[in-house]
Amino acid sequence: MKKLLLAATFCAIAASSPIASAFAASTPCEDALKDLRAAEASAKLNAGDKTKVSDLEAKGIERCNADDDKRADDFFAQAMKVMGK
Numbered sequence: 001m002k003k004l005l006l007a008a009t010f011c012a013i014a015a016s017s018p019i020a021s022a023f024a025a026s027t028p029c030e031d032a033l034k035d036l037r038a039a040e041a042s043a044k045l046n047a048g049d050k051t052k053v054s055d056l057e058a059k060g061i062e063r064c065n066a067d068d069d070k071r072a073d074d075f076f077a078q079a080m081k082v083m084g085k
Contacts, residue, residue: 029064029072036060036076043083053079 040053060075 027069027073029060029069029076032073032076033057033060033064036079039080039083039085043085045083049082052082056082 036057040057043053045053056075056079060072060079063069063072063075
């Protein structure tokens with residue numbers, strides 16, 4: 001009986017782990033946006049890079065407002081890369 005209970009417990013854990021990790025969000029997009037804006041305030045950018053960063057920030061904010069933290073964080077990360085951060 002103990003072996004059956006132990007096996008059922010392991011099966012339940014194994015089945016729930018991938019599901020839980022699939023719904024886990026990366027960094028909250030609001031935190032990533034704060035980091036981006038802080039980096040942007042101190043960055044020395046040319047006009048082209050400033051435009052790219054602004055566009056990526058706008059796309060990230062749009063995704064953040066839609067509760068799509070993962071894609072928002074991706075846009076913010078791309079903007080940080082443009083700034084060399």
